[in-house]
Amino acid sequence: MRALAKGDLALSPRLQSHLDLCLTCRNCERVCPAKVPYGRLIDNGRAFARTQRQRPSTWHLLRRLSIDAVLQRPVALRWLARLLRAYQVSGLQRFLRAAQVLRLLRLQRWDSLLPSIPPQSAWQPLYPARGKHQGRVALFTGCVAGSVDRQTLIATIQVLNVLGYDVHVPQRQVCCGALYQHAGETQKASALMRTNVRVFDAEQVDAIISTASGCGAMLAEYPTCLPEDVAARSFADKIRDASHFVLQSQWPPSVATLAPLEVDVAVHTPCTLTNVLGHADSGLRLLQRIPGVRPYALPENDFCCGAAGIYFLTQPTMANTLGARKLDALTRMRPSMLATSNVGCALHLEQGIREKQLNIEVLHPIVLLARQLGSTG
Numbered sequence: 001m002r003a004l005a006k007g008d009l010a011l012s013p014r015l016q017s018h019l020d021l022c023l024t025c026r027n028c029e030r031v032c033p034a035k036v037p038y039g040r041l042i043d044n045g046r047a048f049a050r051t052q053r054q055r056p057s058t059w060h061l062l063r064r065l066s067i068d069a070v071l072q073r074p075v076a077l078r079w080l081a082r083l084l085r086a087y088q089v090s091g092l093q094r095f096l097r098a099a100q101v102l103r104l105l106r107l108q109r110w111d112s113l114l115p116s117i118p119p120q121s122a123w124q125p126l127y128p129a130r131g132k133h134q135g136r137v138a139l140f141t142g143c144v145a146g147s148v149d150r151q152t153l154i155a156t157i158q159v160l161n162v163l164g165y166d167v168h169v170p171q172r173q174v175c176c177g178a179l180y181q182h183a184g185e186t187q188k189a190s191a192l193m194r195t196n197v198r199v200f201d202a203e204q205v206d207a208i209i210s211t212a213s214g215c216g217a218m219l220a221e222y223p224t225c226l227p228e229d230v231a232a233r234s235f236a237d238k239i240r241d242a243s244h245f246v247l248q249s250q251w252p253p254s255v256a257t258l259a260p261l262e263v264d265v266a267v268h269t270p271c272t273l274t275n276v277l278g279h280a281d282s283g284l285r286l287l288q289r290i291p292g293v294r295p296y297a298l299p300e301n302d303f304c305c306g307a308a309g310i311y312f313l314t315q316p317t318m319a320n321t322l323g324a325r326k327l328d329a330l331t332r333m334r335p336s337m338l339a340t341s342n343v344g345c346a347l348h349l350e351q352g353i354r355e356k357q358l359n360i361e362v363l364h365p366i367v368l369l370a371r372q373l374g375s376t377g
Contacts, residue, residue, distance in 0.1 A: 327349070
């Protein structure tokens with residue numbers, strides 16, 4: 001990256017491949033004795049590389065515009081989720097799969113990654129606490145999570161309400177910006193970040209809760225990306241991972257006893273939870289609070305599963321190679337559930353579990369907690 005910036009190397013396809021193949025897992029950064037901020041360096045390296053590229057093809061330009069339309073407009077994302085749900089429940093998905101149309105259009109992989117899309121109802125601006133009031137928090141819904149992982153967001157709201165927190169859901173929040181930031185499109189990422197800082201600053205809450213560790217890691221690093229924005233520091237200081245926040249909260253006597261459940265749960269730790277947020281064991285510790293649940297760390301949790309934002313879409317060969325290690329462990333151990341704290345990891349691993357026909361439910365630790373609290377039924 002330094003040689004590229006100094007002009008000692010030209011941006012060749014091979015050099016671009018090196019930049020693109022980095023997972024941005026930041027495991028190297030966590031163990032580096034010199035504390036080299038590699039996460040920031042790779043983002044800046046990719047941003048510089050974008051300035052050196054030739055004009056993008058018409059296909060890449062159209063793809064970029066379509067991604068912009070979705071990521072920068074939450075309403076468009078909700079409508080896309082509704083269309084995808086209609087595609088699934090109408091029977092059209094089954095028909096296209098059976099007719100091999102998706103294979104002909106080279107859309108088979110994208111279709112295989114689609115989870116079951118839930119109904120897309122609007123979020124309420126406020127979900128009031130039940131019982132003794134402990135405080136006010138805001139929920140960051142995210143872009144992908146807000147559409148495909150609503151059960152985790154709903155479970156988080158219900159758990160926080162039971163613990164005595166008012167949960168605010170800002171209606172004008174947008175994507176955290178991570179997908180743009182890690183792709184080197186820093187200006188677009190910064191615009192989204194500034195919007196979120198303003199929107200959440202208006203809520204006047206004690207904490208901002210994130211259920212997806214990838215989003216939480218990006219939100220926590222807003223001051224690095226927006227050094228001139230004073231409000232970004234106070235915003236980042238309020239970011240809390242959902243599992244860690246619930247663990248640190250005072251549990252009222254009425255919910256201190258959880259319904260028991262005899263089940264083995266493998267716990268996958270996303271890279272961002274370990275290497276950026278520093279709460280690697282939060283999911284495991286939360287599940288240990290449920291009587292009967294036998295949680296254990298998935299082997300090789302220090303290795304990335306291959307999801308890495310949208311890496312599993314842009315680099316499917318490498319992503320599948322990394323994911324295979326996790327799937328091999330799951331095949332040997334056969335847990336009833338796999339708990340993970342990042343929606344991208346969940347989508348990637350769930351696809352592999354379906355392909356291997358393993359009877360393993362993939363869920364966020366908060367979802368299982370909510371069930372045993374009786375919150376989600």
